[in-house]
Amino acid sequence: MSTPSGTGPTGAMLIGARPVVGTGREIRSVDPRTGRPLEPGYPAASVHQADRACELAREAATPYRRTAPERRAAFLDRIADLLDAERDALVERAHVETALPRPRLTGEVGRTSGQLRLFAAELRAGVWQGARIDPARPERQPLRRADIRQRRIAVGPVVVFGAGNFPLAFSTAGGDTASALAAGCPVIVKAHQAHLGTAELVARVVGRAVDETGMPEGVFSQLVGGGKELGTTLVGDPRVRAVGFTGSRSGGLAIAAAAAARPAPIPVYAEMSSINPVLLLPGALQARGAELGAAFAASLTLGAGQFCTNPGLVLAVEGPGLDAFTAAAAEAVAADPGATMLTPDIARHYAASGDAVAGREGVEEAGHGGDGDGVACGRARLLTVDGTRFIGDPALQTEVFGATSLIVRCTDVDELTAVLGVLEGQLTATVHADEADLPLAGRLLPLLEETAGRVLFNGWPTGVEVGHAMVHGGPFPATTDPRSTSVGTLAIERFLRPVAYQDVPDALLPEELRDGNPLGVWRRVDGTPVRAPLSDVR
C-alpha cells in the first residue's frame, strides 16, 4: 500500500499512514542556492483532508495509548532502522532543499534515529509512567485510607510543526514526534515548506513502520499547507490536545494565542527565540583570549549560524584579554566565505535584522565575512557595543537568526551582572572560566540558572546532546513553557498527564500499577522508589 522504498518525492502527504495528494493550492520548496522552485509540487491539504487526519488521530488515540510500552518501543526502533536505511536518499534531498552540508545532514540522520532509539529505551526503562502507589490502610482511624495509585497517560493527538533549521532532527520524525509517539499520542505533522521532499521521504518511512509494526493507521499523518491557514486549523481542532513547535517567536506566539483562545485550551510547547549569552570571565580571557575568539567564531558560523543555540551575545569586561578575543574572532570571521542560508526569505530577514542591530547608536562592526554566492547567502558579522548602551537599548537584546553576534564590552563585573539581569529567558548561558574565575562563576550561577534552561562551562552552546539530562528549553521567550525540554527523554512528559485510581480492582488496573508489577517499572510506594512487586515492599 505504501510507496516502495527507493522512490523519490512524489508530492504526496500522508493521511493515516497512507500517501494522499492534497487538493489545495500547490506549494514547492525552493533550492536556496538558486532560488528556483523544486520538483515535485505539493498540493496543500484541503479542510476536509485536515479534518480526516484529525479524525483518524482521534480514533487511534485510545488504542494507541493503551499499546504496551514494548510495542511502541519496537515501533520507534523500526522507524529508526528504516531512517538509517534511507540515509543517503534523505541526505541528498535535504541537501538540495536546505543547502546544509552533506556531512552535517548525515550526522542529523544519525541524531534522528538515535533519538528515536533513546525514546524506545526510555519506554523500556519504566520510569516515564510516574507510577505511585499509596496502599490502603484499612486500620486507619477514624476512616480507612483508600488504596490510591497514580500513573501518567497520553494526552491525545499532538500537532507537530516541522522546523526549518533541522530538516530531520526537529521535523517529521524529530524530537517532538518521537517524544509524542513514545508517550502514546498520535501525531499530525505540518511539514515545513522549505523541505517538503525531505518531509515526504521521512513520512513515508514512518508510514512503513506503522504498517510493519501493526500500529493503528491514524497514529501518524503529515499535511502540507502554505501560509498560516493549515496550522491555525489544526491548533484549533478540538481533537488536538497539544502542540510542539520549533521556529520563530512570531510563529510560536501566534500558535500559543490560538491554543489559549480555544473553548478548551491546550498546551503549546514552542521553542522560539534565544541569543545564548557567552560570558568570558577575566581569568579565562587573560589566559586564552585569542584561542577563545577563534573557537567562538567557529561556533558562530557553524551551519550559517542557523542554530537555536547560536552564540549571539558575548559578555566580558574590557581589557587586553577581550581585545585579543575580539581580534581573533574578527580574523576568523573574516576568513568565513559566507554560506547559503535555509531559504532566500531567511537570508533577507537575516541581513535586515543584522543591519538593524548594526545601525543602533554605539554599535560598531568588529569584522565580517564574505558574501558567498547565490540568492540566499548570509555574511557572518561581529558587532560590539558597550554595556551601558546594551542595557538601555532593548533592540540589541533580541535574536538575529544567523551568524551575527554582539560583543558587549562591560566596564566591570558589576556591569556584566547588570547586563545579564536585563536579558530575556534563554535556551543556554555559557561561562568560560579558569580556576581563578570559579568564585565569580559561583556568584553568577544563580542568575544564569534563572535566565536559561542550560548552563555550560568552557564549551559552546551549539551542539545539543540527546540524552536523559539535557534541557533544551528555558524561560520565555526561549520557549512558551519552561517546564520541560524539546530534546532528551524528559520531553516525553510534555504529552502526559497524571491519573489516580482509587480502590480499582487489581485486574482492571493498568499493568504498571498492578500489585505484581508485571512490567517491572519503577514505582513510588508510599513515596519510596522501588521496582519490586507490592508484596515484597509492604
Added chain:
Amino acid sequence: MSTPSGTGPTGAMLIGARPVVGTGREIRSVDPRTGRPLEPGYPAASVHQADRACELAREAATPYRRTAPERRAAFLDRIADLLDAERDALVERAHVETALPRPRLTGEVGRTSGQLRLFAAELRAGVWQGARIDPARPERQPLRRADIRQRRIAVGPVVVFGAGNFPLAFSTAGGDTASALAAGCPVIVKAHQAHLGTAELVARVVGRAVDETGMPEGVFSQLVGGGKELGTTLVGDPRVRAVGFTGSRSGGLAIAAAAAARPAPIPVYAEMSSINPVLLLPGALQARGAELGAAFAASLTLGAGQFCTNPGLVLAVEGPGLDAFTAAAAEAVAADPGATMLTPDIARHYAASGDAVAGREGVEEAGHGGDGDGVACGRARLLTVDGTRFIGDPALQTEVFGATSLIVRCTDVDELTAVLGVLEGQLTATVHADEADLPLAGRLLPLLEETAGRVLFNGWPTGVEVGHAMVHGGPFPATTDPRSTSVGTLAIERFLRPVAYQDVPDALLPEELRDGNPLGVWRRVDGTPVRAPLSDVR
C-alpha cells in the same frame, strides 16, 4: 515583631511576614447565618502595598530557593506545629465566618498541618529534584560527550488565591501554598473575602514560622482586596511567575486570560469546575440500589454540597435497581434539614443555578430537603432526566455548586457510554460495580481515564486523600492545566522547571548533582534511578 499568639483577628494583612494594615477601602467577611458583617474590618491593599509584597517576594526568591531542602522542611513543619497549637482559635473563627461545622473544621486543621508535614517529608525524600546525570564520555568518537546533569529549580514568586470552600486546607497555608513553599517559591496569598479573620490568624502563624526558622521575610505575604482589582494586579506583575487558584470557572478563566496576556506569560493552575459523574453499573444497582442511594445522599449533602468533588451527576440504566436507588436517595435528601452555605451570594447563586437546571425540559425533581433557617441556606435537591435529553442539552452538563445532583436515566449501556462521551473534563469519575460488572467497568475505564483526573470504585468522590498518589486535577474545565494536581506531593512539580548543567565543576554544582551525592537524593544516572554516589555507579 509579630502579633502575639492568642490575639484575635486585628484587620491586618501580612507583608513580608509582618502585620500591615491596608490603606484601601475596607472590606469585611459576613456571618452567613445572619448576613451581618463581622468585626474587624480589613482595609484593602493599596497598589503600593501590593508592589511592596511583590518586591519582597522577588528579593526573597533566589535566597529562598537555594535554602537546603532540610531547612524548608523544618519551616513547613514549624508552620504545621503552630497551626495545630492554634487549632481551637482557628476552628472558632472559621466556624463564624463559614458556618461549616466545628468537627469538619477541626479535621481541616489536621488536614492542613498534615499536608505541610507531607511536603516536608517529600523534601527529605529527595525525589522531587528530578536529578539526572549523564556522565561525560571522553572516549566517544567523533566528539567527546560532555558531562550533563539536570535538576529542577523553583520558578519564582507564586500568587495563591484562597478558596472559599476550604478556609484552611485550600487557603492561606493550604495545598497551593504548601507545595509552592516546598518547591522553593515565595508565596503571596490573596485572602478570600469570605474568611478574612481565619486568613489573618493563619497568616500570622506562617509569619511566626518565617521568623523562627530564619527564612527571608519576603517568602510570605498575604493581601486583602475586594473585587477583581488586586488579583488582576498580582497576576499581571512581572515578578510573579505562577498562580494557584481554586474557585469558580469564571474566576479561573479570567485569571488564566490575564496570565496569558502578559508580555511574558506564566502558568496558571486553576481548579475550577466539575460535576463528578457517578456510574451505577447494573449488578451493583440490582444488588444494593437502596443502600447506594442513601450513601450517595450523604456524600451529596456533606458540607452543604460545597466540595469540588461533590457528586453532581449520577448515570445508570433504567430499571428497578435505579428506582430503588432514587427512592432511597430522595428519602435521605428529604430528611436533610438544609444547611447554611458559605456566603449569602453562594446560596443565591446555588438556588438560581439549581432552578435553571430544574426548569429545563424533561427535568423532574425526585426529591428535596428542608430550607434551613438563616439568610444563606441551601436546600438539597435531587433531579432526574433521561439520557437523550441530557446529551442534547449542554445546560444540564455544567456545575451547580451545592447539594444538587442530577440522575440521568439511560435506556441501556450504550446510551450511558454516550452520556459519558459528551461530558467535559472532570476531577473525578466514580464507578459502583459488583463482580459481575467488572467486564463492563473494564470497557468503560479508558473513557473514564480520559475524562477525569481520578477514577474511583465503590466509594464516593468527596474525601480527597492527601498522599503521594492522589490526583486532584483533570482535563479542562476541571482545571486549566491537567498536567498536575493541587492535592498530594505531585503538586510540587507545578512550581519547578528543569535546568541542565554541562561540564560545570563539581564544586559549583548544586549539592543534589555533585558526584558524592551528599544529600542522598534519587538520581537517574544514564537513565537508571540510584541513590549511590557517582563513584559507586560507574
